Structures are given as C-alpha cells and as structure tokens.
Amino acid sequence: xxxxxxxxxxxxxxxxxxxxxxxxxxxxxxxxxxxxxxxxxxxxxxxxxxxxxxxxxxxxxxxxxxxxxxxxxxxxxxxxxxxxxxxxxxxxxxxxxxxxxxxxxxxxxxxxxxxxxxxxxxxxxxxxxxxxxxxxxxxxxxxxxxxxxxxxxxxxxxxxxxxxxxxxxxxxxxxxxxxxxxxxxxxxxxxxxxxxxxxxxxxxxxxxxxxxxxxxxxxxxxxxxxxxxxxxxxxxxxxxxxxxxxxxxxxxxxxxxxxxxxxxxxxxxxxxxxxxxxxxxxxxxxxxxxxxxxxxxxxxxxxxxxxxxx
Ligand code: TXA
Ligand code: MG
Numbered sequence: 001x002x003x004x005x006x007x008x009x010x011x012x013x014x015x016x017x018x019x020x021x022x023x024x025x026x027x028x029x030x031x032x033x034x035x036x037x038x039x040x041x042x043x044x045x046x047x048x049x050x051x052x053x054x055x056x057x058x059x060x061x062x063x064x065x066x067x068x069x070x071x072x073x074x075x076x077x078x079x080x081x082x083x084x085x086x087x088x089x090x091x092x093x094x095x096x097x098x099x100x101x102x103x104x105x106x107x108x109x110x111x112x113x114x115x116x117x118x119x120x121x122x123x124x125x126x127x128x129x130x131x132x133x134x135x136x137x138x139x140x141x142x143x144x145x146x147x148x149x150x151x152x153x154x155x156x157x158x159x160x161x162x163x164x165x166x167x168x169x170x171x172x173x174x175x176x177x178x179x180x181x182x183x184x185x186x187x188x189x190x191x192x193x194x195x196x197x198x199x200x201x202x203x204x205x206x207x208x209x210x211x212x213x214x215x216x217x218x219x220x221x222x223x224x225x226x227x228x229x230x231x232x233x234x235x236x237x238x239x240x241x242x243x244x245x246x247x248x249x250x251x252x253x254x255x256x257x258x259x260x261x262x263x264x265x266x267x268x269x270x271x272x273x274x275x276x277x278x279x280x281x282x283x284x285x286x287x288x289x290x291x292x293x294x295x296x297x298x299x300x301x302x303x304x305x306x307x308x309x310x
Contacts, residue, residue, distance in 0.1 A: 008124050011163045015128065020044055022137045022151045023059075023124065024165025025116040027087045027173050027190050028144040028272070029151050030059065030134030031159070041103040041133050047158060050140045056104045056133040057089050057112040057174075061125040069098040069131070070111045075179050075200060082199045085117040087174040087190025104133045110180050120165040136173060141221050143279070143307075146171050146272050153276065171269035172299050177204075188299040190268070206298075222306040223272070225279040225286070229308035233287035241283040243274060245291055254283070264296040271300055275307065 011021045015033065018040040023032045031048060033040035035058045045052055060066050063080050070092035079088060094100065094111045105111055113131075116122065125132065136144040137151045137159075145151045146168040151159070175189030177196065185193055185206040197204045236242035236254065245267060247257040256274050258267040278286055291300050 004120055004123075007163055008120060008127065011124055011161060012127050014161050015040075015132070018043070019160050020047055022145075022148075022155075022159055022162040023121045023132065023134060024118045024148075024163060024168065025059075025121055025134075026118050026169045027116075028146055028168055028171070029137040029148070029162075030116075030132070031137040032059070032132040032134040034128075034130045035104050035133035036099040036101060036130045038101045038103060041101045044133065044135060045103065047155065048135060048138070048140050050135065052103070053106050055106045055108060055112065056135050057114050058100065058104060059114050059116055059121070059125065059132045059134050061122060062115060065131065066092070066113050068095065069100055070094055070113060073179060075183060078199055079177070079196065080115075083191055083195075085115040085122065087117075087170050087172070088196075089114040089174040089176045089187075089189075091176065091178040091180055091186065093180050099130075101133070112176065114174055118165045118168075120163060124163065141224055143223055143225055143272050143276050144173060146269075150273070150276060153280070167269075167273070169269065170265075171272060172296070172303065175299075188302045190296075190299070192295050193298070194295070208302075221309040223275075223303045224307045224309075225275045227279060227283065228285050229304065230285070230287040231304055231308055232290040234289075236287045237285070240285040240287040241278045241281070243278075243286060243288040245289050262292075264292065264300070267291065268296045268300055271303065 014021050018037050020033045020043045023030050033044050089112050091110050091112055094109050138144050138154045148162050148164045151162045170190040172190050175191045176187040178184050178186050193204055241254050243256045245258050246262045247260055258270045291297050293301055
C-alpha cells in the first residue's frame with residue numbers, strides 16, 4: 001500500500017510535467033497523458049506510432065468530472081448508474097468551452113469518456129486536476145497489454161514510468177457506445193451488448209461494416225501477435241501452437257488453455273496474455289479452437305478475427 005501511494009505520487013509528478021505514464025485499468029493497461037495538454041497528448045501518438053486521425057478515450061474519476069467537457073443525457077445516466085466504474089466507454093457531445101486538447105478528438109465535436117475501475121488508477125485520477133487521455137498501451141495494431149510486464153514488452157525503456165496495478169481483471173477493451181447520434185455500439189468489449197440493451201430497454205446491435213468511419217482503428221488488422229492465427233481449428237498442424245477454450249487432461253507443450261471450465265469471463269481475461277506468451281515462445285503459427293459466439297464470446301471472436309487478418 002505504501003509502495004502504491006508513492007508510485008501514484010510519482011505518476012502524478014510525471015503527468016503534471018506533460019510526460020506519458022502507463023496506467024492499469026480493469027480492461028487493459030493505458031498509455032496516459034494530460035488530456036488538456038497538446039504537448040502531452042501529442043507524445044501518446046508518437047510513442048504508439050498511432051495515426052493522428054484516430055481519436056483517444058479520456059478517463060475520469062466520476063460523472064461529476066465530465067461536466068466541463070461534455071453534454072450528459074438520460075441514456076448516459078442510466079448506463080453510468082448500472083455499469084460505472086467499469087468497462088464501458090461513452091461517445092458524448094463535446095462542450096464548446098471544453099479544455100480537451102484538439103489532438104484527443106481529432107478536432108471532432110464528440111468525446112469518448114470512460115470511468116476505469118482499477119483502484120490505483122482511481123486514486124491517481126482523484127489526485128489530478130485534469131482527466132487522462134489513454135489509448136491501450138501497445139504499439140499500434142499489436143496485442144494490448146494486461147500487466148506491467150506486457151507494457152514493458154511493448155515499449156521497453158521508451159516510457160518513463162509504468163504504474164503497477166496488478167493484472168487487468170477483464171482483459172478485453174471497453175465496449176464503446178455512441179450516445180450522440182442514433183444510439184449504437186461502435187466496439188464490442190468488456191460489457192455484453194445484451195446487458196446494455198436491457199438497461200436501455202432497447203435492442204442494440206453491432207455492425208462492423210457500418211462502424212468503419214466512426215472508429216477508424218477498428219477496421220484494420222488489430223490486436224495482432226504478428227503470426228498467422230487459424231480460427232475454428234479442430235486440431236493443430238505440427239508447426240502450430242494450439243489454444244483451447246478448456247483445460248484437458250495430459251500435457252503437450254504446444255497446448256494453451258483459456259479456462260478451467262469454459263467460463264467466457266475467464267477466457268476474456270486470459271486471451272491477450274496467452275497470445276503474447278505464444279508469440280514470446282517464438283511459435284510461428286497459432287491455431288485456436290472455436291469459441292462460443294455469445295456474451296463475451298462475441299468480443300473474443302471479434303478480437304480473434306482482427307488479430308488473424310494479414
Ligand atoms: O478499455 C479501453 O477502452 C482501453 C483502456 C486503456 O481504457 N482503451 C482503449 O483505447 O482501448 P484505444 O485508443 O486503444 O481504443 C479506443 C477506440 C479507438 O478505436 C478510437 O477510434 C475510438 O475509441 N474513439 C475514440 N474517440 C472516439 C470518438 N469521439 N468517436 C468514435 N470513436 C472514438
Ligand atoms: Mg487499442
């Protein structure tokens with residue numbers, strides 16, 4: 001605890017000086033900077049090698065803190081009360097007099113906001129007098145990091161500090177919902193669509209094709225370990241690492257398991273760390289068993305499809 005507090009202080013010190021700091025969240029680790037600073041947010045794009053047109057999500061301590069920056073509506077309140085803090089990102093209308101840097105929004109009139117659940121990051125946010133812009137802390141198109149070690153694996157010594165908050169409990173990025181235009185899901189994520197539909201009393205759908213423009217980062221190769229992934233495999237070929245949804249008896253050093261008993265939450269939590277492990281063991285190919293396409297399985301399959309694009 002004492003260590004955590006001094007780490008939070010160090011993170012604040014660096015962020016106040018417009019540096020980037022990696023922060024833990026329940027979804028994945030983020031590469032954070034002062035969202036009100038042009039200088040600080042520009043550094044995020046450079047470090048990540050991310051194209052400037054792809055806007056950033058801004059992280060806040062709670063709903064009161066967003067009032068200076070965006071317009072709130074009744075759908076927001078309902079979802080906030082049910083799911084926040086948690087893995088849900090809202091697209092809201094940006095206020096004209098907001099101090100959010102133009103690099104964050106790509107000069108658009110909307111803002112992506114999120115309220116992370118990790119306690120260390122909550123404490124950090126509480127101590128700052130600005131919100132944190134933070135994309136996932138990986139090089140553009142690569143696997144998202146779910147631990148301090150993963151962030152190091154991505155960036156080496158290029159970032160000044162990684163705030164340790166343990167391993168990410170959800171392990172998949174937040175679900176993104178657009179509340180500005182027609183209400184719609186822009187990215188599948190850590191909260192199931194059905195749960196959101198229930199709260200809004202409206203059937204929501206996700207269509208990848210329709211979303212190409214709104215979430216540019218979503219349409220290309222993404223979340224990739226940079227080796228071919230073969231989906232829906234029944235058996236591996238001799239040169240493939242094989243990911244199974246559930247642990248089996250016996251041992252084979254090329255077999256990797258996502259869960260003990262097919263729990264999709266557990267599978268989501270272990271997905272990126274398993275892909276990273278296989279990549280670091282220098283396998284040249286991956287085969288993965290079929291993952292049930294419901295609930296969080298929808299998100300897992302979405303990520304696997306993008307990761308398998310070449
Ligand atoms: O779980 C998460 O959301 C993680 C953690 C760190 O919070 N963050 C994350 O950020 O996944 P990133 O940058 O890797 O993905 C954010 C996505 C991008 O595809 C971006 O295009 C989209 O959000 N986005 C950001 N602002 C937007 C806006 N105003 N309208 C539509 N899409 C937006
Ligand atoms: Mg990302």
